[in-house]
Amino acid sequence: MDSGLVADGVHARTDGFTSLAVVAGGIGVLLGFPLADPIVGLLISAMIAVLLIGTIRSVGRRLMDGIEPELVDRAEHALGHLAEVASVERVRLRWVGHRLHGDAVIRAGAMSLAEADRVAAEAEASVKKHLPNVDEMAVRVTASTTR
Structure with missing residues (x-):
């Protein structure tokens, strides 16, 4: 699999999840829960870290001619x-x-x-x-x- 395509797909997926989380945080703040914004920020950071680890493993395996x-x-x-x-x-x-x-x-x-x-x-x-x-x-x- 082309590693550039994999990285681009993960980037697009991360952008989509981030947008949804920002909307959820904004709705939480509008409903009177001011901690919604920082909590969403932490969740987004954790999600990006998990996706990054998975992508590094997948792309790294392919670059090293690894096979499942x-x-x-x-x-x-x-x-x-x-x-x-x-x-x-x-x-x-x-x-x-x-x-x-x-x-x-x-x-x-x-x-x-x-x-x-x-x-x-x-x-x-x-x-x-x-x-x-x-x-x-x-x-x-x-x-x-x-x-």
Whole structure:
């Protein structure tokens, strides 16, 4: 995900919440509660700090090529539930903008090269079905022996 877009979205959301809080504080003061304004100011400050921490974590993870563990788990599940797959040896994913690119190595039983190609295509389709953000998924099939 583009970090500039993430930051801009958080900024817009913060502006919206701030505007609502200012209106609430103004209404509180008009209704005779003079502490409404400073309380709203403190709440806005706390909200901005929480959003800042979340944004730093999200953008920082993406900048360091980090990926959410649940996405890797979903990809492993998508590969592992195919009948021909004996085990999932490796799955790697990375964000490229708003899309995911990845590769995987799966182990299957003895099969011909044509069968291995078919299994790799099915595995790629399965990952794309379980993770709609995946644009590219290269799957390599290793087998004990080929026919």
